[in-house]
Amino acid sequence: MTDTHTTPKPYAFLLLPGFSTLGFSCALDALSLANHHPSKQVFYRWRLLSETGEPVEAYNGVKIATDSALTPLDRGETLVVCAGEHAGKAGSKTLLNWLRREARRGNDFGALSSGTYILALAGLIGGKRVTTHWEYKTALAEMLPDVIMEDTIFSIDGRVFTSAGGAASMDMMLHRLRDDYGADLATWVADQMVYTVPRAHSDAQRMSLQSRPEVRNPKLLLAMQVMENNIEDPLSPEEIGGVVGLSTRQLERLFAKYLSISPKRHYLRIRLEKGRNLLRQTDLTVTNVCIACGFKSLSHFSKNYRAAYGIPPGLEATDGKVLWSDHS
Known part of the structure; x- marks a missing residue:
């Protein structure tokens, strides 16, 4: 593992009503477990956002408290849009304008599952290679022909990253963790998750x-x-x-x-x-x-x-x- 005792890398998770708790938890736990490494280094910090700052109800009825409403991102802070049911209804003018403004800061940004649709509504992924849950791929491709849809568990195109959601969020975050701190830490986190064979981004979402x-x-x-x-x-x-x-x-x-x-x-x-x-x-x-x-x-x-x-x-x-x- 690379010995880089630097400032923890910051993340902001934007929770939208109806988001998938599985996809969100898999992504967040990858960062959280990294901070429990025996080296005692704090590799990541994060905060949870919602449009209003109020708790957000997931598709399964669980409500998650958030830290704040739509405040400006910090320098170098990575944004992750977490969505699920009824993602289109969450695309308010306020939210989309905030996404456009924050994307101009040059930070990395991405989405889990149907969060890809919100990024598309904001006009942030035109011409980019992206993915989403397989149920939504055809619909998104028909509505947004300038988006390059991939049938993969996650996609990375420059500073934009997208995931099919569910357990694929874990694969994507392990990939990012490896890029940040090296394969040793990523392997250690995968072992803590009892996830012995993390998948590559090119893996298909469904059994062929x-x-x-x-x-x-x-x-x-x-x-x-x-x-x-x-x-x-x-x-x-x-x-x-x-x-x-x-x-x-x-x-x-x-x-x-x-x-x-x-x-x-x-x-x-x-x-x-x-x-x-x-x-x-x-x-x-x-x-x-x-x-x-x-x-x-x-x-x-x-x-x-x-x-x-x-x-x-x-x-x-x-x-x-x-x-x-x-x-x-």
Whole structure:
């Protein structure tokens, strides 16, 4: 470990209503544990902020007290925006203006989970490589085409860092800790967390299709990938079978054997899941979501949506705000 008895590196965690306690705790505990190193050096200090200075309620109902309202950041203080459910509703004019002003100080700044969306609303990550929780990636990419979305557990682009949230916050902070003080301290902290194999930023957020035991068949895997890559303009079963080298009947038998579902039903499920994410996470109209998911008519989309989720698609949309439902 590098012996650098310097002033502790400062952090400010901005808590937004509905934030993920898991992601926040994983990030904060990495810094806290570093300060318990046998060297007795204090490596980090931190404070908690909220827009009003009042306690902030997380998605699970736990309220966390904060140290102050939106005060100016100290020189070299790193800002971390912690969000979760209903992140879009937290993007008030006051908050966004504060973020823009503080970003101009030149400090590092980042986000956990849907906090990436708040940074985007403030116009701070245009052209940057960023990540967010996998449920929100498609929605954010459609709304903000100038943002480079990565399907990774965390991303670092210059002084901007973003995390998918949940346990990925721990991976990101261990990476930053290693850059600050060296691999020995980062390894010691990981051991204290009983986290024996920290992940690299390039690791994917979800288990790949290839790794899932139910889809080890190569033709089934290819068929599923074809479906996921053709949502806005769905292919027919005959066209999918042609790509993978199977007849329609053979394709149906393959899905029945491994997934206990027909290809048509699986394809519909994928498209409806995308529709649900778009409705919950963006302010796109139901008609636009219908088109984005490859449905020919609004009535057909609504009928299938109600059958799958028990409510019409219009009830998933919020009053012009973005609805996030992050329980990571």
